[in-house]
Amino acid sequence: MDATNRPLRIPPEMGVYAEKEKVFELIQKMMERLLLDRPEDPIQYLIDHLKNNNDEVPRIFLLGPLASGKRTLATMLCKQLNCIHLTMENLLSDETSALVAEAYLYKKKGQEIPSELWTKLIQEHLSKVDCIKQGWVIEAFPQTREQALMLQMAGIVPEHVVILDAPDNVLLERNPGKRIDPTNGERYHTAFDWPSDPVIQQRLVVPEGTSEEQTGKRLLDYHRNLSGIINSYSKIFKKINVDQPYVDAFAQVLTFVQSRHRNAAPHTPRILLFGPPGSGKSLQAALMTQKYGIVNICSGQVLKEAVAGKTKLGELIKPYIENKQQVPDHIVVKLLAEHLSKLDSSTRGWVLHGFPQDLEQARKLNDLRFVPNRVFFLDIPDETVFERLSLRMTDPVTGDRYHSMYKPAPSMKVQLRLNQNPKHAEENLKMRLDMYHANVQDLESFYEGVIHVNADQDPHTVFEYIESFTIKPLPKPVLQ
Known part of the structure; x- marks a missing residue:
């Protein structure tokens, strides 16, 4: 600069x-x-923070009423995200900790463990290397607004708060089915998670707090404290309905905890649109430009403008266009680089379509440091391509477009003078589709985090989908 x-x-x-x-x-x-x-x-603290490289690790609170499936979903989350599962039980499992010994003194006296002590126990566990490096899921804590504020004062702030939700009558039906293995503390359920081993079945016992009266009291306490917890985490919580198969509930939880929250970082859209002919790339680019002021760069239009403007590059391009030959890649890239480097493109962002069409072109664009931050593939069946384009005609007098199926000519006189674009002839469409399918897999592999869009639907529905992925942060990559 x-x-x-x-x-x-x-x-x-x-x-x-x-x-x-x-x-x-x-x-x-x-x-x-x-x-x-x-x-x-x-x-030194900031240096150590950079060395830890743990800004993307999970930090999750998983909350919910009794019998909502907290343990099952927390276990599945930790397995999927490879993070540490903290429960009220395993917080008290470290026999060498002075804080754990203090907590057991309260239990021996039949007293509740104070919230301050729970906060210190959590702080002690989160300071361990495995929690720092891998992240954590804390199950069923905090249970009150007071506990939430204590955690915040101790610097324990989650990235996501998941609150499981189900009707009370469903929870009242589920809770009596709980069983616990006294040898290892594993939990089971008579309807949803019954062990296959007969030996385990025989030693299972009914845990405390499963009677109808106790269940009702605990639900009442939960609802009384829920609004205070929600107010403490109003920007980062999401309610998930668990009155559905646990696999579906888990999918929703996983999607939420892998999302990124909005931040104040400046965002300049740099969008690539790929798709077969007739998939609506030009229309979607125009809609983005109309709503957000993003610079619309169509490679074919850029070439025509250069020729019409009689620029130096335009003079080089003109013979190729007149002879219906493909313009060499190095000329196209140079021309696109001029448009992508302009001030409006750098400040407002850009949406590029029509280029690149193959892996070599993508590499040349990347070598010039024009790297997109959103790559969309507009997917439609080949049959839809033929239906959209082979039946499209243009009126040479007015320039209006018509379609034999969706927008027929208003009169027979107009119908008789309509012309078809040679590119939309069936043999030419087939050749263009074959070329697209031959290169699409390489382009998908070259660009990270590509987003596939079903373009065989209403254009404004397609636009809403593209828009949502453009203005929101991309989700964290799914861990295998």
């Missing part, structure tokens, strides 16, 4: 680097932890 030239123009690669390396989010996370933990040596 040359500071002597006005106006100052920030090179596009600076924004690409900042977004790729998540510079803004990294600084924001560092400042958050610094203010929460208030270390004596801030510089």
Whole structure:
């Protein structure tokens, strides 16, 4: 960047680097932890924080009423995300901890463990290396607003709070079916999770608190405290209905905890639209431009404008277009680079379609540091392509487009003078489709995090889907 030239123009690669390396989010996370933990040596603390490289690890509270499936879903989450599962029971499992010994003194006296002590126990576990490196899921805590505030004051702030929800009558039916294995503390259910081993079946016992009266009291306490907990985590919680198969409930929970929250980082859309002919790339790009002011760059239109403007590159391109030959890639890339480097493209963002069409073109675009942050593939069946394009005609007098099925000509006179674009002839469409299918897999592999869109539906429905993935942060990658 040359500071002597006005106006100052920030090179596009600076924004690409900042977004790729998540510079803004990294600084924001560092400042958050610094203010929460208030270390004596801030510089060394930040160095250690960077070494841990754990900003993306899960930090989840999984809450819900009794019999809502907290243990089952928390166990599945930890297995999927490879993180540590903390429960009220295993918080008291460390016999060497002075805090655990203090907690057992309360239990021996038949007293409740104070919230302050629970907070210290959680803080002690979260300071261990496995929780720092892998992340954690805390099950069934906090249970009151007071406990939530204590955790916040101790610097324990989750990324996501999942609140399981089901009608009380469903929970009242589920709770009596609980069983517990006294030898290892494993939990089972007579209807949903019954062990196949007869030996385990015989030693299962009914846990405390499963009577109808006890269940009703616990549900009443839960509902009394729920609003306070929600107010404490109003920006990061989501209710999940668990009155459905647990596999479906787990899918919703997993989707939520892998989402990213909005932040104040500047976001400049850089969008690539791929799809077979007739998939609606031009229409979707136009809709994005109309609503958000993003620069619409169509490779075919850019070539025509260069020829019409009689630029130096236009003069090179003109013979190829006149002879209906493909313009060499290095010329197209150079022309696109001019448009992508302009100030409006760098500041407002861009949506590019029609290029690249194969892996080699994608690499050339990438080498110039024009890296998209959203890549959409508009998927439609080949039959739909033929239906959309082979029946499309143009009126040479008015320039209006008609379609034999969806928008027929208003009169026979107009119908007789309609012309078909040679590109839309069936043999040409088949050739273009074959070319697209030959390259689509390579392009999918080249770009990370591609998003497939069903384009065989109403255009505005397609636009809403593209829009949602454009303005929201992309989810975290699914861990295998």
